[in-house]
Amino acid sequence: MNFEELGLHVNIIRALTDAGYTKPTPVQEQAIPAAIEGRDLLVSSQTGSGKTAAFMLPALHKLATAEVVSYSNEKTPNQERQSARSRGDRPRFVAAKPKMLVLTPTRELALQVTTATDKYGAYTRRLKAVSILGGMPYPKQMQLLSRNPEILVATPGRLIDHMESGKIDFSELQMLVLDEADRMLDMGFIEDIEKIVAATPPTRQTMLFSATLDGVVGNMAKRITTEPMVIQIAGSASKHENIQQKVHFVDDLSHKNRMLDHLLRDVSLDQAVVFTATKRDADTIADRLNIAGFAAAALHGDMHQGARNRTLDGLRRGHIRVLVATDVAARGIDVPGITHVFNYDLPKFPEDYVHRIGRTGRAGRKGVAVSLVNHAESMHVKRIERFTKQLIPVDVIEGFEPKKTAAPGRTSARKPQGWKPGDNRKSGYGNSKPGQRSFSKPGSSTAPRKDGGSAYKGSRQAEGGARRSFGDY
Ligand code: ADP
Numbered sequence: 497m498n499f500e501e502l503g504l505h506v507n508i509i510r511a512l513t514d515a516g517y518t519k520p521t522p523v524q525e526q527a528i529p530a531a532i533e534g535r536d537l538l539v540s541s542q543t544g545s546g547k548t549a550a551f552m553l554p555a556l557h558k559l560a561t562a563e564v565v566s567y568s569n570e571k572t573p574n575q576e577r578q579s580a581r582s583r584g585d586r587p588r589f590v591a592a593k594p595k596m597l598v599l600t601p602t603r604e605l606a607l608q609v610t611t612a613t614d615k616y617g618a619y620t621r622r623l624k625a626v627s628i629l630g631g632m633p634y635p636k637q638m639q640l641l642s643r644n645p646e647i648l649v650a651t652p653g654r655l656i657d658h659m660e661s662g663k664i665d666f667s668e669l670q671m672l673v674l675d676e677a678d679r680m681l682d683m684g685f686i687e688d689i690e691k692i693v694a695a696t697p698p699t700r701q702t703m704l705f706s707a708t709l710d711g712v713v714g715n716m717a718k719r720i721t722t723e724p725m726v727i728q729i730a731g732s733a734s735k736h737e738n739i740q741q742k743v744h745f746v747d748d749l750s751h752k753n754r755m756l757d758h759l760l761r762d763v764s765l766d767q768a769v770v771f772t773a774t775k776r777d778a779d780t781i782a783d784r785l786n787i788a789g790f791a792a793a794a795l796h797g798d799m800h801q802g803a804r805n806r807t808l809d810g811l812r813r814g815h816i817r818v819l820v821a822t823d824v825a826a827r828g829i830d831v832p833g834i835t836h837v838f839n840y841d842l843p844k845f846p847e848d849y850v851h852r853i854g855r856t857g858r859a860g861r862k863g864v865a866v867s868l869v870n871h872a873e874s875m876h877v878k879r880i881e882r883f884t885k886q887l888i889p890v891d892v893i894e895g896f897e898p899k900k901t902a903a904p905g906r907t908s909a910r911k912p913q914g915w916k917p918g919d920n921r922k923s924g925y926g927n928s929k930p931g932q933r934s935f936s937k938p939g940s941s942t943a944p945r946k947d948g949g950s951a952y953k954g955s956r957q958a959e960g961g962a963r964r965s966f967g968d969y
């Protein structure tokens with residue numbers, strides 16, 4: 497299957513050739529023809545699988561091939577402005593009337609979508625895409641809107657402000673995209689999204705992208721789409737087989753820091769993202785790494801937008817080798833040079849683990865994801881393993897061995913052979929009983945064991961039992 501066969505406009509194919517795309521990814525193969533047909537879409541597929549092009553290519557195609565009817569009897573906002581001026585009226589602001597709206601959870605993601613749109617639309621000249629974001633100076637936003645862009649990419653909060661002050665009119669909107677819908681809901685945007693959707697014509701085409709289509713996302717999806725085509729791409733890609741995942745156990749902070757410095761010197765490392773739990777840690781660690789001679793920079797939500805953009809730009813250009821970031825700030829970052837992801841701190845939610853490691857191994861490349869874990873946190877690793885339905889091998893580096901050792905046979909980075917869900921290999925461990933597994937419920941305390949090593953071993957070997965009761969969590 498190639499892009500021509502998907503029915504895309506020649507000018508779009510030309511841009512894809514320039515971008516070095518030779519064939520569509522699986523999600524694009526399914527989504528593009530359906531979207532061109534005008535169907536609503538509900539799509540879940542892993543990060544890095546090419547979802548941006550899956551909605552933007554058909555959208556550009558439709559906008560490029562659409563007959564110019566909408567303004568035939570009307571003046572464009574620009575013409576209206578000009579004639580108002582020539583009549584000597586006070587120039588008044590004419591609301592922008594976008595044809596397509598893409599909602600994203602973060603500013604970085606919005607900018608990324610806009611950049612991708614410029615790339616895919618390089619030869620469809622009439623089409624303009626702009627981002628409307630929190631943190632952008634207001635006059636700049638007004639200037640962007642006054643150009644009446646066909647495509648608007650926005651975070652929900654800021655968009656609402658403009659809608660409420662009459663700067664945007666969705667009466668001509670044809671396509672609505674919710675990118676990373678699950679994340680937008682996690683971030684509490686549900687009311688904003690509902691409000692925005694209510695302001696768009698019911699005839700619009702709606703495309704929703706999400707890591708999961710269950711629960712809250714699924715409910716919202718049902719409300720805002722009409723007979724959607726559901727596309728769920730699973731298979732080897734969802735297991736992140738191109739990303740080598742590892743756990744390294746550490747004894748304390750100094751051990752962790754020494755190990756990180758060591759791992760950052762890996763010759764196969766091109767660029768890396770180090771995830772921390774807090775903004776302060778991101779700053780502190782970035783400073784420390786800089787002093788140690790790594791070209792490091794922090795990225796987190798307390799930084800001004802200008803500084804965040806500069807940092808991302810430095811990362812894309814390769815001036816920054818190590819980005820030290822919090823979950824929200826690094827969401828959706830797509831920089832091909834990122835070969836390694838380090839979890840300096842484990843993420844709070846297993847879902848975030850998947851989003852974090854997805855910063856590497858983009859577009860079929862190989863990547864490495866290393867979690868630095870205290871012995872007391874081994875239960876968190878188990879939760880992640882349950883969520884991803886994969887075991888993460890424990891690795892030990894010579895000279896950096898933890899004082900407490902993991903169980904024998906679990907010390908190499910080899911994947912366990914022949915392991916199947918429900919395969920409860922050594923079933924003699926008490927902690928395979930559901931009653932004793934309350935440790936992983938949020939808020940419950942972790943009962944300390946006398947011997948951390950064997951607790952780890954026990955929990956690992958109870959894997960099969962734990963998996964059978966996956967639904968308990
Ligand atoms: P997702 O939104 O699914 O996480 P993105 O849309 O950000 O993924 O795409 C991930 C990377 O893959 C980007 O760098 C993009 O340029 C690249 N990409 C997308 N589609 C293709 C393709 N058909 N061929 C090659 N690279 C692609």
Ligand code: MG
Pocket residue numbers: 547548675828
């Ligand atoms: Mg995406």
